[in-house]
Amino acid sequence: MRLTRLPRKRLANLPTPLVSLDRLSHELGGPELWVKRDDLTGIGMGGNKLRKLEFIIGRALEEGADLLVTTGGVQSNHARQTAAAAAASGLDCVLVLSGQAGPAEGNLLLDYLFGAEVIFTDIEDWDEREALLREVADSYAQRGRRPYVIPVGGYSLEGIAAYVSGFLETWNQCLQLGIDFDAIYLASGSGGTQAGLAAGAAVFGQRVEVYGVDVVPEQDGLERRVRDGARDFLDRAGYGTGDLAMTVVEGYGGPAYGIPDEATWQAIELVARAEGLVLDPVYSGKAMAALIDHIRDGRWGRGHRVLFWMTGGQPALFTFTDRYRVIRNTNI
Ligand SMILES: Cc1ncc(COP(=O)(O)O)c(C=O)c1O
Numbered sequence: 001m002r003l004t005r006l007p008r009k010r011l012a013n014l015p016t017p018l019v020s021l022d023r024l025s026h027e028l029g030g031p032e033l034w035v036k037r038d039d040l041t042g043i044g045m046g047g048n049k050l051r052k053l054e055f056i057i058g059r060a061l062e063e064g065a066d067l068l069v070t071t072g073g074v075q076s077n078h079a080r081q082t083a084a085a086a087a088a089s090g091l092d093c094v095l096v097l098s099g100q101a102g103p104a105e106g107n108l109l110l111d112y113l114f115g116a117e118v119i120f121t122d123i124e125d126w127d128e129r130e131a132l133l134r135e136v137a138d139s140y141a142q143r144g145r146r147p148y149v150i151p152v153g154g155y156s157l158e159g160i161a162a163y164v165s166g167f168l169e170t171w172n173q174c175l176q177l178g179i180d181f182d183a184i185y186l187a188s189g190s191g192g193t194q195a196g197l198a199a200g201a202a203v204f205g206q207r208v209e210v211y212g213v214d215v216v217p218e219q220d221g222l223e224r225r226v227r228d229g230a231r232d233f234l235d236r237a238g239y240g241t242g243d244l245a246m247t248v249v250e251g252y253g254g255p256a257y258g259i260p261d262e263a264t265w266q267a268i269e270l271v272a273r274a275e276g277l278v279l280d281p282v283y284s285g286k287a288m289a290a291l292i293d294h295i296r297d298g299r300w301g302r303g304h305r306v307l308f309w310m311t312g313g314q315p316a317l318f319t320f321t322d323r324y325r326v327i328r329n330t331n332i
Contacts, residue, residue: 001236006161007058011085012050013042018173021308023274030295031304034181035277036170039284039312044084045110047077047312048193051166052159053085056150059158060091065148067092069137071129073258074099074120075282075316078153080107083116093117094140094147096133098124106319126152153190155225160233163196164203170307171204179305181208185291186309187283188212188248191222193311195229198246202230203239208307210246211294213287217253252290258282258316263289265323280313281320 017040021033041050060068068086072079072095079095086093093116097108101120104112111118119136123129130151137147150156174180188194194212201208214222226248231241254261260268260281267288268279279285291308300306 001161001238003161003165003237006055006158007062008054009057009061009085009089011043011054011057011088013040013046014051015169015173016040018170018177018307021271021275021277024271027270027274028292028295031182031300031302031306034179034305034307036307036309038166039278039310039314041312043088044081044114045312045315047081048163048309049078049081049154049312050085051162052154052156052192053081055158055162056154056156057085057089057091060148060150061089063146063148065091065146067094067140067145067147068150069094069096069133069140069147070150070154071096071098071133071152073097074102075107075258075319077107077283077313077315079116080110080114080315082150082154083111083114086116087114092145094119094136096121096129096136098122098129106315106317110315151190153192155190155192155229157229157233157236159192160196160199160229163193164200164233164237165196167197167200167206168204171200171206180206181307182304183209183211183300184307184309185211185213185287187215187287187311187313188222188226189215189283191225192229193309194246194248195226195233197309198226198244199230199233199239201245202234202242203237208245211249211290212246213249213252213290215253215283215286216257217255219253219257223248249290252286252293254286260285260320261289263293267292277310278314278317279310280316282316283313284310 198210264285268285
């Protein structure tokens with residue numbers, strides 16, 4: 001398997017910017033911080049899944065699909081980017097979302113805007129939901145459609161290959177700027193993005209540790225999915241099974257998936273007020289809370305350079321209006 005020969009549908013605005021966070025670095029008094037703006041990948045309001053979808057839709061089109069079927073929570077960024085990417089590729093899209101059909105806000109509003117068909121389910125379990133996805137796809141196939149099933153979070157060989165490619169893109173930017181990084185921090189959910197970055201570092205022989213912050217408290221199997229996914233890519237691409245420099249960071253998932261704790265809000269507010277950069281409360285805010293803790297604990301300090309990989313997710317922010325409920329109006 002060769003990265004350059006994998007089928008690919010160009011959708012994302014690449015390369016995404018690599019930007020220094022001078023004011024945040026100064027505020028935290030620690031390492032030099034940079035951000036990779038994968039929230040700016042473009043269509044559908046951007047995010048990390050668009051990189052994956054370039055390779056996933058490339059494969060789907062090659063197989064003659066006319067319909068994408070995927071799953072996620074009601075506020076899934078993966079589902080919203082799939083709906084947008086399907087629209088931009090001339091494909092139909094069916095989303096099986098776990099949770100209640102609440103108000104059409106945030107990502108769900110955008111799912112409808114992009115013309116996706118939305119089916120709600122109360123099944124939360126990952127494997128059971130994937131089984132349901134296959135049933136939904138079969139029912140469309142029986143009606144003469146050609147569905148292509150995208151697993152939870154776009155976790156697949158194609159998705160991982162996309163982030164090996166994302167690593168290469170960043171490495172090229174680093175070469176131009178004459179910099180390198182000691183660590184990369186990002187939010188990890190299905191683990192595919194982290195797996196791709198860790199595999200990318202191994203492919204290009206870079207000594208950078210990839211820290212994936214688990215956004216789901218007490219999630220089983222994230223570390224295994226990241227390792228297995230990275231190893232599978234390296235194996236199939238002929239790079240052997242060398243050491244992987246990756247860590248899954250637990251303890252920052254908050255009370256539940258999708259629910260931020262106070263540390264997450266403080267991280268989001270710190271970054272917004274220092275840099276005007278908008279993080280999200282479900283993924284990147286939790287990852288930033290972990291990075292800030294690691295800086296305050298002294299793991300990273302002056303002389304280090306750390307890259308925060310911003311994976312997007314901002315539409316969900318607009319479902320958290322309670323955080324800034326106006327208690328008292330002052331008329332001047
Ligand atoms: C904004 C955001 N960040 C990070 C992730 C995690 O990516 P992965 O599923 O590849 O671990 C997701 C996944 O849905 C996401 O929407």
